[in-house]
Amino acid sequence: MKMLIGGEWVDKDKKIPVYRPYDGKVIDHVPAGTKEDVRKAIESAVEGFQVSKKMPVHKRMEILWGVVDYLRENFDDFAKTIASEGSKTIREARKETARCINTISISAEEARRTLGETIPFDSFPGGENRVGYYYRFPIGVIVAITPFNDPLNLVAHKLGPSIAAGNSVVLKPATDTPLSALKLGEAFVAAGLPPKVLNIVTGRGSEIGDVLVSHPAVRMITLTGGVDAGSEILKISGLKKISMELGSNCPVIVCEDADMSKAVDLSVSGAFWAVGQNCIGVQRMFIHEKIFNDYVSKFVEMTKKMKVGDQLDESTDMGAMINEREAKRVEEWVNDAVKQGGKILTGGKRNGNFYDPTVMVDVPENAKLAVEEVFGPVVLMYKYNDLDDAIKRANSVNYGLHAAVFTQDINKAFKAVYELDFGSVIVNDSTDYRLDQMPFGGVKNSGLGREGIKFSLLEQTEPKVVCFNL
Numbered sequence: 001m002k003m004l005i006g007g008e009w010v011d012k013d014k015k016i017p018v019y020r021p022y023d024g025k026v027i028d029h030v031p032a033g034t035k036e037d038v039r040k041a042i043e044s045a046v047e048g049f050q051v052s053k054k055m056p057v058h059k060r061m062e063i064l065w066g067v068v069d070y071l072r073e074n075f076d077d078f079a080k081t082i083a084s085e086g087s088k089t090i091r092e093a094r095k096e097t098a099r100c101i102n103t104i105s106i107s108a109e110e111a112r113r114t115l116g117e118t119i120p121f122d123s124f125p126g127g128e129n130r131v132g133y134y135y136r137f138p139i140g141v142i143v144a145i146t147p148f149n150d151p152l153n154l155v156a157h158k159l160g161p162s163i164a165a166g167n168s169v170v171l172k173p174a175t176d177t178p179l180s181a182l183k184l185g186e187a188f189v190a191a192g193l194p195p196k197v198l199n200i201v202t203g204r205g206s207e208i209g210d211v212l213v214s215h216p217a218v219r220m221i222t223l224t225g226g227v228d229a230g231s232e233i234l235k236i237s238g239l240k241k242i243s244m245e246l247g248s249n250c251p252v253i254v255c256e257d258a259d260m261s262k263a264v265d266l267s268v269s270g271a272f273w274a275v276g277q278n279c280i281g282v283q284r285m286f287i288h289e290k291i292f293n294d295y296v297s298k299f300v301e302m303t304k305k306m307k308v309g310d311q312l313d314e315s316t317d318m319g320a321m322i323n324e325r326e327a328k329r330v331e332e333w334v335n336d337a338v339k340q341g342g343k344i345l346t347g348g349k350r351n352g353n354f355y356d357p358t359v360m361v362d363v364p365e366n367a368k369l370a371v372e373e374v375f376g377p378v379v380l381m382y383k384y385n386d387l388d389d390a391i392k393r394a395n396s397v398n399y400g401l402h403a404a405v406f407t408q409d410i411n412k413a414f415k416a417v418y419e420l421d422f423g424s425v426i427v428n429d430s431t432d433y434r435l436d437q438m439p440f441g442g443v444k445n446s447g448l449g450r451e452g453i454k455f456s457l458l459e460q461t462e463p464k465v466v467c468f469n470l
Contacts, residue, residue: 001182003031003202006044007195010037016202018085018179021320021353022310027084030178033203035211041170041199042215045141048168048196053138055194057111060164064108066191067184071101078152078183083311085177086151087275087322090312100153100184103436106453107160110437114165114457121467132467138166139241139462140219143212145205147224148322149277149375151177154224155184157436159198161456163188167220171200172212176322178202205229213237220460224279226373227445243449243459245441247279247373248401250431251394253416254295255387256288258406262428264298267379270404270430272306272357275321276377280402280431284370284380286390292383296361299381300345303357320353321376327355330376334358337369347377371397387412395421401442402431423450 002009012031020027031037071078075097082093114136121130144158155173162169173181185200201208213221213233220241223230230244252270254263270282287295311319321327331350337360338344347358358378363370370380384390394403404426405416417425423442426433434440441450449459 004200030202033201044196045168070187103156111164136461148174148177151180244447246447248399252404255407263406270432271379401446
């Protein structure tokens with residue numbers, strides 16, 4: 001596939017192979033974009049913004065609904081692409097494609113709701129003859145950087161609000177999974193998006209990232225990625241708006257009165273969805289001591305039933321990790337935790353890109369596996385006897401995206417809601433729940449700002465005050 005720069009599909013002699021995680025086969029190639037390609041893309045986006053900012057709202061909506069139609073017509077192709085280049089099973093990929101349709105649909109709907117308000121200038125002496133209002137205007141060129149774990153819907157979360165707001169975009173998709181993003185670019189072109197409004201540059205972040213985020217014409221950077229990448233961008237970006245979702249280490253508290261079956265079923269899914277390569281995946285579980293043994297036994301039993309294999313096989317529950325480097329990293333973290341006293345109840349084995357779904361107990365809470373984001377199929381089980389203690393331990397890491405609690409006691413639920421230091425607290429579901437229009441983001445090292453279409457639109461626009469002195 002080719003890059004999209006200045007309204008043209010651009011190829012390069014130097015290519016980057018795209019591998020299928022399941023067997024390591026090359027399924028396609030994309031151009032290895034250069035710093036000069038990035039500069040051209042940004043310059044094109046500057047020109048594109050002169051068009052997009054004048055585009056009436058109904059036209060933006062028409063384009064976004066056209067993208068929705070394209071996605072529906074090519075649903076199976078998008079799902080197969082996700083399951084081929086990434087780690088999701090075909091069943092998980094279909095859900096992501098459906099969510100992408102929802103994300104773009106909400107973007108179309110929210111485009112008409114970018115509202116302002118009248119301002120009571122006469123509320124202070126001297127303003128008696130003044131009337132006015134504010135409205136929101138697009139800010140300009142937005143650089144969007146997306147990860148490999150949701151290669152379609154997280155791209156939609158960048159592009160949908162940007163186009164709805166009237167901005168132009170330079171998109172840098174993950175090097176491991178660029179195909180879904182390029183296909184979504186094709187959808188925007190097919191839907192009639194004016195040339196230069198959307199530019200997509202494929203390439204390695206280490207080679208093109210600095211120019212991408214430091215260029216003075218860029219007005220905002222929106223990143224979904226890791227803490228290290230976010231910190232580096234903040235150092236070199238200059239004076240720009242920043243929105244970052246940087247991952248987490250998500251805890252789940254299971255109270256003694258919890259619905260055991262629901263808690264086990266939802267938490268197993270939450271731990272191993274997309275091979276655990278999920279910023280809101282279940283990583284640490286705090287289970288009340290009265291139900292600990294029974295809960296862990298049922299959790300391990302269900303985990304052992306998971307079928308690991310080819311992502312394109314309808315019966316597969318969990319596929320391969322994105323590459324062998326990531327699988328080896330998880331293996332190293334688990335082995336290190338074992339050396340510190342951790343015990344593996346099931347899993348703990350790697351075969352190439354595959355790492356078995358793994359459940360552990362007795363992992364020290366200061367081990368790397370317990371304090372950092374594992375981003376792999378590993379879940380840690382801890383015993384507690386006091387809810388205050390469980391909340392304190394859940395809050396102990398330097399992340400704060402999603403937390404969850406299972407209980408049938410409304411008082412315990414609200415206690416957890418108000419005392420857990422996270423961007424979202426999910427009650428009677430795992431941390432792995434997100435509605436695409438909710439405000440999505442975290443505290444501490446989990447990032448800056450909020451996504452979710454309405455909230456992204458606010459981030460990607462600015463209020464302008466209009467005042468008449470009559």
